[in-house]
Amino acid sequence: IETSFLDITDLDAVENAIRPNTKLIYCESVSNPLLEVADISALSRIAKKNKLLLAVDNTFSPLTITPAKLGADIVIHSLTKFINGTSDCVAGVVCGTTEFCLGLKDVNNGAGMLLGSTLDSLRASSILKNMRTLHIRMKKHSENAQFLAENFERDGIRIVYPGLSSHPGHLIMEDQMNPEYGYGGLITMDVGSLENANALMELMQERKLGYLAVSLGFYKTLFSAPGSSTSSEIPMEEQQEMGLGNGLIRFSIGLDDDIERTYELMKKCLLDLNILDIKNIKV
Known part of the structure; x- marks a missing residue:
């Protein structure tokens, strides 16, 4: 083949x-x-x-x-x-x-x-x-992912999510999706370096915001650095050409009931690690 x-x-x-x-x-x-x-x-x-x-x-x-x-x-x-x-x-x-x-x-x-x-x-x-609960879960995964993507993009973090107008495939997604289920539960966040990515994921796990794991679709939020995990078989030069930077974190957003609280806790992790500058946050 x-x-x-x-x-x-x-x-x-x-x-x-x-x-x-x-x-x-x-x-x-x-x-x-x-x-x-x-x-x-x-x-x-x-x-x-x-x-x-x-x-x-x-x-x-x-x-x-x-x-x-x-x-x-x-x-x-x-x-x-x-x-x-x-x-x-x-x-x-x-x-x-x-x-x-x-x-x-x-x-x-x-x-x-x-x-x-x-x-x-x-x-x-x-x-x-x-x-039997997939339709309910997908709506909530998408709703939570959309909320986090919009807010972190507004804070100045580089976010990729098909539900954002900044996404290159946003209009294609809009054209072919079933709107009642939203844009999906996956977002990526670029925090600049693998050191930042690992520190952030470990801190978020420590503060019970989810698990450092390569899977997705769980009711808890899961996060991983694809460049050193699921996509590690791709040569480094190809990763860079694709835009798969070392600081990229893939999030599978969970079914949190209070997503505003989750956002504030995630933002606190970013601030505590100096990944996010308080001066950049828009109120």
Whole structure:
């Protein structure tokens, strides 16, 4: 299997990368960890024009985005994250046509059958139970993330969140999202250096604002520095080219009932570590 890696938001680059043996375009609805937004409808048009399949990983945006309605042929989710929501299992799902899914399970040559990717019934029933609250949880994750993103951007911290007008993919997100579920529960914050990032995450964990962990979609806020964790396999020069700085922290915002209190406590951590200057804070 040969793979061409490219910026999925550059539609010309996607089209130019298609070769005679290309079978599939694969992307994330919202990318990890930079939260770039894919134009799924446009990618679908490119795929159909070239007789390709479009596969979309929608882990970061369940309910917020419905890739199948935008033209995706295959939709993938990590059930471990938002869909399960309780960080107590590892699971995934591949969605497609009946023919495609039966092909995966074919006893002779189906990848799902041959590679053994079958979820046990206890875990499956637990995830199905937790899915009953997904619509409520996604609304709250998004509401809390929007509040923190707006306030920290106003304070002068560099924030990336699709719900901000400063986000390059904001209008694309607005065009393809289901508005009642908001812009998702993930934000990134750049605090300038890995030392600052580690100090901030440790202090926030100490003050019970969440957990230093690489997962997401939990009911508590989770934070990690992608450059030294989930994206550490990417060479440093490529990380810099992508804009994945050492000081970048990825936050999966939890279901806090009093998000204003959370904001004040997080801001106090930033002030105590001199990451945020009190003079920059706008009242």
